[in-house]
Amino acid sequence: MRSSGDAPHIVVSHVDKVFPGAGREVVALRDINLEIPRGQFVCLLGPSGCGKSTLLNAVAGFALPSAGSITADGQPVTGPGPARGMVFQEYALFPWMTVADNIAFGLEIKGQPKADIAATVDRLLAMLSLGEFRHRYPKDLSGGMRQRVAIARVLALDSPIMLMDEPFGALDALTRRNLQDELLRIWSELKKTILFVTHSIEEAIYLADRIIVMTYRPGTVKRDLLVDLPRLRDPAAPEFNALKRELGQLVMEEQQRHHNDEIRVAAID
Numbered sequence: 001m002r003s004s005g006d007a008p009h010i011v012v013s014h015v016d017k018v019f020p021g022a023g024r025e026v027v028a029l030r031d032i033n034l035e036i037p038r039g040q041f042v043c044l045l046g047p048s049g050c051g052k053s054t055l056l057n058a059v060a061g062f063a064l065p066s067a068g069s070i071t072a073d074g075q076p077v078t079g080p081g082p083a084r085g086m087v088f089q090e091y092a093l094f095p096w097m098t099v100a101d102n103i104a105f106g107l108e109i110k111g112q113p114k115a116d117i118a119a120t121v122d123r124l125l126a127m128l129s130l131g132e133f134r135h136r137y138p139k140d141l142s143g144g145m146r147q148r149v150a151i152a153r154v155l156a157l158d159s160p161i162m163l164m165d166e167p168f169g170a171l172d173a174l175t176r177r178n179l180q181d182e183l184l185r186i187w188s189e190l191k192k193t194i195l196f197v198t199h200s201i202e203e204a205i206y207l208a209d210r211i212i213v214m215t216y217r218p219g220t221v222k223r224d225l226l227v228d229l230p231r232l233r234d235p236a237a238p239e240f241n242a243l244k245r246e247l248g249q250l251v252m253e254e255q256q257r258h259h260n261d262e263i264r265v266a267a268i269d
């Protein structure tokens, strides 16, 4: 028998998600089955519209599946819960709160003692190199700094699972790489399970233990592959490039289907 430590941390079982539409419904997900072990870094990869965010939101509990089931940290997902922290592309910070207060917010809601909250905030400010910015407001920060605060805010809650929806999509290339490296450092230190949405093939190969390539409408698992390259990975290395070519082909096929679908819909309208 397996101990709970060996049980998959996230289980997605026969999940469908159908959005009703005027005239035509959208099958965003069809029969998704995934078992994600504790501590694995998984990227969901695919072109726009293939259901990556829909799947992430289903695991988060924001939008439940039309059919099938999801368990996370051993519990059925029936809504958002403390085991699953979410980082969005749009930083989702409170603009009227300082950096430190944004990080402290969730802990205050939980009613933690003030001294514990202060200690956690100090630790996270240091971990994400935000010490100098603790009294600043989000509007006075760069996009990269805001995203550091968003990550710190989720880490404050100590969720074993981090769900990340294109968190670095709006950042310039250098800031993005910098935050990818920070995330890898934090992940290896804190041993979180991460489900990370991206449409960047390079980002997926740079970060993930495992890449799930999704198909466009209906969203299904097209390829589920393990990335067996040592970290930190070198995007110029031949093995990295070989994988990039292989995944590029898969993603392009789905992009083409997306394109054809748009032409078909435009012709009907």
Ligand SMILES: Nc1ncnc2c1ncn2[C@@H]1O[C@H](COP(=O)(O)OP(=O)(O)OP(=O)(O)O)[C@@H](O)[C@H]1O
Pocket (backbone or CB within 6 Å): 019, 020, 021, 026, 027, 028, 046, 047, 048, 049, 050, 051, 052, 053, 054, 055, 199, 217
């Ligand atoms: N609330 C909704 N109502 C109707 N259709 C929706 C809704 N949310 C998503 N969809 C549709 O479901 C499909 C999957 O969308 P989803 O946002 O999950 O894709 P994605 O892969 O995350 O794309 P992107 O990278 O553009 O965010 C799309 O065709 C989208 O139009």
